[in-house]
Amino acid sequence: MYGKLLAVGAGIAIGFVLGARQGRPAYDRIVERVRGIRRDPDVRKVVGTAQDTLRDKVPVVGDAVADALDPPA
Numbered sequence: 001m002y003g004k005l006l007a008v009g010a011g012i013a014i015g016f017v018l019g020a021r022q023g024r025p026a027y028d029r030i031v032e033r034v035r036g037i038r039r040d041p042d043v044r045k046v047v048g049t050a051q052d053t054l055r056d057k058v059p060v061v062g063d064a065v066a067d068a069l070d071p072p073a
Contacts, residue, residue: 003068 019027
């Protein structure tokens with residue numbers, strides 16, 4: 001839970017700073033890049049492998065990390 005909160009806070013802070021300095025077009029480009037990275041089949045495969053490994057090796061922490069790595073779209 002703490003990791004999720006930290007990730008959301010970091011995202012908000014980065015978005016605020018970039019939005020304040022560069023405006024909406026720069027923010028939109030960044031969002032599209034992140035979405036593109038998340039849709040990449042190789043990235044999805046690595047994330048899936050990491051989630052499976054964590055679930056198997058460290059069940060309690062693994063579920064929390066897996067949820068943090070795969071937020072709702």
